[in-house]
Amino acid sequence: MPAKALRDALNVFWDKGYQATSLDDLTAAMHLSRSSFYACFGxxxxxxxxxxxxxxxxxxxxxxxxxxxxxxxxxxxxxxxAAIAEVDAGRRGCFFVNCVTELAPHDPALATFGQDHVARTSALVIGLLERAGLTPELAQTRAAALLALVIGTITLRKAGLPVPALQTILGQAQLLLADTTSAT
Structure with a gap:
């Protein structure tokens, strides 16, 4: 798949959402004819x-x-x-979260991909928490809470909360990470 065309499509979907994006929107942004679009992407x-x-x-x-x-x-x-939350990235939200919230309830392929992506991200955080001294069980529950906090922060960013408020919310992660040595 042509990389530039795919990035152009990503930006259209990110700006408009899946349902509101027409084929004409995509082909115009991607600089493709309809036949080229279908031949390349299906x-x-x-x-x-x-x-x-x-x-x-x-x-x-x-x-x-x-x-x-x-x-x-x-x-x-x-x-x-912080990299996931991107509190200063504006109201566009996170493309992944936007797509999952719009489509996953009715799109099994996206729901499965979303679950897999969350699982690999969770495994990464769990590994870091275990490296910091948490038991595997506690690392798993704290990672889930931390990711829920971040996804909530992303959602509030999209809703227009100011950056300082988002930073305060994300700062609550400190409470879940404050005393990793006594948590084991």
């Missing part, structure tokens, strides 16, 4: 799935790099959460 759904996968894979690559850095594990967790 369908609107296929291009949306490819765009979501591209976005999620690129984000996960950034998260893996943060996790593999030389920072202490808890600092890496904070860096991963």
């Amino acid at each position: 369908s609107k759904h296929a291009v949306m799935m490819a765009a979501v996968e591209l976005y999620a894979d690129e984000l996960f690559t950034r998260l893996e790099a943060l996790a593999a850095s030389s920072m202490p594990a808890i600092e890496s967790v904070h860096a991963v959460l």
Whole structure:
């Protein structure tokens, strides 16, 4: 799939959502004729799935790099959460979260991909928490709570909460990470 055309489609879906994006919107943004669009991507759904996968894979690559850095594990967790939340990224929201909330209840393929992406992100955070000294069980429950906090922060960002309020909310992660040594 042509990378630039896929990125152009991703931006259209991100701006308008899947349902509100027409084939004309996509072909215009991607600089493709309808026949080229269908020959290259097959369908609107296929291009949306490819765009979501591209976005999620690129984000996960950034998260893996943060996790593999030389920072202490808890600092890496904070860096991963901040990278996911992107509190200063504006009201567009997170493309992955936008797609999942719009479509996953009625789109089994996207729901499965969404669950897989959340699972791999959770496993990354769990690994960092275990490296910081939490038991596997506690790392699992704290990772779930931390990811729920981040997704909520993303949703509130999209709703227009100011950056300082979002930072305060995301700062609540400190409470879940404050005393990892006595939590084991």
